[in-house]
Amino acid sequence: xxxxxxxxxxxxxxxxxxxxxxxxxxxxxxxxxxxFPIETVRGLGEQGxxxxxxxxxxxxxxxxxxAYVLALIEISKVDAAHGTIMxxxxxxxxxxxxxxxxxxxxxxxxxxxxxxxxxxAFSLTEPMSGxxxxxxxxxxxxxxxxxxxxINGTKSWVSNAPYADFIVLYTLTDPEQKxxxxxxxxxxxxxxxxxxxxxxxxxxxxxxxxxxxxxxxxRCPVEDxxxxxxxxxxxxxxxxxxxxxxxxxxxxxxxxAALEASIAYARDREAFGQKIGQFQMIQQKLADxxxxxxxARLLTxxxxxxxxxxxPGDGSYALEASMAKLYASEAATWVANQAIQxxxxxxxxxxxxxxxxxxxxxxxxxxxxxxxxxxxxISRALTGLR
Ligand code: COS
Numbered sequence: 440x441x442x443x444x445x446x447x448x449x450x451x452x453x454x455x456x457x458x459x460x461x462x463x464x465x466x467x468x469x470x471x472x473x474x475f476p477i478e479t480v481r482g483l484g485e486q487g488x489x490x491x492x493x494x495x496x497x498x499x500x501x502x503x504x505x506a507y508v509l510a511l512i513e514i515s516k517v518d519a520a521h522g523t524i525m526x527x528x529x530x531x532x533x534x535x536x537x538x539x540x541x542x543x544x545x546x547x548x549x550x551x552x553x554x555x556x557x558x559x560a561f562s563l564t565e566p567m568s569g570x571x572x573x574x575x576x577x578x579x580x581x582x583x584x585x586x587x588x589x590i591n592g593t594k595s596w597v598s599n600a601p602y603a604d605f606i607v608l609y610t611l612t613d614p615e616q617k618x619x620x621x622x623x624x625x626x627x628x629x630x631x632x633x634x635x636x637x638x639x640x641x642x643x644x645x646x647x648x649x650x651x652x653x654x655x656x657x658r659c660p661v662e663d664x665x666x667x668x669x670x671x672x673x674x675x676x677x678x679x680x681x682x683x684x685x686x687x688x689x690x691x692x693x694x695x696a697a698l699e700a701s702i703a704y705a706r707d708r709e710a711f712g713q714k715i716g717q718f719q720m721i722q723q724k725l726a727d728x729x730x731x732x733x734x735a736r737l738l739t740x741x742x743x744x745x746x747x748x749x750x751p752g753d754g755s756y757a758l759e760a761s762m763a764k765l766y767a768s769e770a771a772t773w774v775a776n777q778a779i780q781x782x783x784x785x786x787x788x789x790x791x792x793x794x795x796x797x798x799x800x801x802x803x804x805x806x807x808x809x810x811x812x813x814x815x816x817i818s819r820a821l822t823g824l825r
Contacts (some may be wrong), residue, residue, distance in 0.1 A: 447506055450491070454510040457486050458517035466518035469646035470795055475602055476646050480524055484555010488514065489528045493537055497545050498554035504681070504743040508688040512736075515692030519799035520646035522692060526685035527599045527647075528552060531807075532559025535607055535623070535678045538751045539666040548605050548625050548663075560603035561682075562594040562626075562652060563675050569596075570812050573618030573672060577610040577654065581661075588612070588624065588664070590657040593636070598806070601638055601648035603628055607678075609671045621671035625663045632657030643798030677752040680760045682807045684746060687739040687763035690771035690803040694732045697771075697778035697796045701725060704782055715781070724781055728774045735767035758820040765813035768803035775800040 443451070461479050469476045483489050491507040493499025500506075507529060515522030536549040536559075551557040568574045577592020590610060600606065606626040613620030626633060636651030666674050705716030705725060715721050742759035749755045775797040779786030786793040804810045819825060 443505075443509070446502070447509055450500075450502060450506045451509040451513055453486060454488060454513035455516075457482065457488075458514050458521075462514070462517045462521055466520075466646070467789070467792065467795065470518075470520065471645075471789070473640070473645040475524075475648045476521065477602065479521065480558070480602075481555060483514070483521065483525055487555075488525055489555035490533050490549075490553025491529055493529075493533045493549065493553035497537065498550040498552070498556075499533065499537075504684065504746040505740060508684060508739055508743045511685055511688040512692040512695065512739075515689040516696045517692075518646070519689055519693050519796075520644040522689040523598055523644045523647040523802075524558075526682065526689060527561060528555075528559050530682040530685040531561030531598075531678060532605070532607055534681050535561075535665065535674050536625070538677070539623070539670075539674055540625075541662075543662065544625060544665065552605060557604035558599055558602050560597055560599040560606040561678065562597045562600070562606050563609045564594065564596045566593060566595050566651075570809060572609075572675065573621065575609070575611055575621065578614070579610045579612050579622060579624060579659065581612070582658075585661065587661060588659045590624065590626075590632070590654045590659055593651060593653050595636075595651045596639065596649060596806075597652050598647055598649050600650045600652050601635055606652065607665060609675050612668050616669060618672040619669050621675070622668045623665035623671040623674045624659050625665055626657070626659065627663075630657065641802075643795070643800070643802055645798075674752075676757075677754055679807055680754060680757045681746060683760040683764040683813070684739065684742045684756075686803050686807050687735065687742065687760070687767040690764075690767035690800065691732065691735050691739055693796050693800045693803070694728075694735060694767070694771040694774040697775045697793065697800075698725075698728045698732050700791070700793060701728065701778045701781040704785075721781060724777045728777050731770040731774055735763070735770040738763040738766050758817060761808070761813040761816040761820075764803075764807065765810055765817065768800070769810060771800035771803055772797070 487500035490499030495501040552559040579588040579590045612622040634653045639649040742763040745756040745759045
């Protein structure tokens with residue numbers, strides 16, 4: 440893999456510095472409280488990290504997919520919950536707005552979010568529609584005069600929703616057409632007819648807020664429809680292709696943090712008259728952890744390179760994105776588990792961050808497409824069979 444450019448090193452170092460100075464001191468406390476860290480999230484915006492790949496004319500930092508990956512690894516290494524908030528804002532909200540938005544939509548709905556002044560979210564999942572994303576029940580009906588859509592229904596597991604100002608919503612305009620009847624809309628959460636439901640009590644990434652959202656006769660002006668009627672499923676899929684690279688980066692960050700803690704502990708902790716890093720059983724763990732972290736990193740960088748070479752939304756990096764997410768997420772959970780074992784009782788204690796890494800890693804195998812869905816996408820790309 441080629442050396443990182445000066446610009447890439449700069450964003451990586453800036454993200455690392457910000458995370459160390461501002462996020463590390465509060466991460467455990469916000470995890471324990473399950474509280475959204477609004478001040479440091481605003482700080483991420485000031486650093487240009489809430490719209491890394493969005494063009495500067497729309498409030499972003501105008502950098503490429505690798506820069507985004509490098510920054511997200513550093514933030515997630517210190518706190519994966521901040522990583523989630525950042526990745527939703529960047530990949531799941533900013534990217535589809537930039538790819539499919541009209542000029543007016545970008546000015547109004549992308550600029551304030553990419554600059555970090557406002558927060559964005561993405562809503563595809565419903566209580567009875569997760570992996571099988573085309574089976575949603577919520578509806579948008581065009582008014583008789585054609586000026587607006589009336590939206591009704593319940594969406595679930597919406598990351599950032601409790602704090603989001605705007606949400607890209609996927610809902611059905613033509614239920615007969617199944618996934619081809621899905622349309623995307625930009626939702627303003629201050630408008631009547633929108634409400635937030637219960638906040639999910641979660642195992643990990645507890646500082647990132649997740650909730651249901653409810654629509655009751657929400658009136659969405661036609662100019663806030665994103666893309667064409669029926670184009671929503673494609674918008675969601677191409678958005679997730681990019682998002683999955685972000686989740687892979689988040690997983691690399693968590694795994695790297697768990698590995699580094701384990702190396703330090705193996706060098707320091709003594710048992711039976713020697714450092715535990717001198718025992719072959721610990722050496723094997725560290726060697727396998729490091730190898731998986733580097734393999735995950737290279738797959739993630741490779742997916743980012745492929746995305747950089749692609750045209751927006753062309754789906755040409757779906758395979759690489761799925762492989763990176765699949766491998767990195769499973770590596771993160773495995774590495775975090777080994778890290779607890781290396782630390783023994785201390786790994787199980789909330790006095791150290793190992794148990795948090797383990798809890799946080801698990802979600803990367805689930806959201807933005809479970810490992811089972813990634814394997815399906817990869818296999819379909821290989822054989823062309825369904
Ligand atoms: N890019 C562009 N288009 C894509 C695409 C991609 N990556 N993946 C699928 N499509 C298109 C297909 O080309 C097909 O188009 P046509 O209607 O023109 O034929 C359409 O989308 C439907 O594809 P398919 O028939 O493969 O849909 P399936 O429902 O069988 O499966 C999967 C699609 C499983 C890949 C999809 O539903 C998925 O990713 N599910 C997981 C959803 C998810 O990640 N949820 C988490 C949300 S964030 S918490």
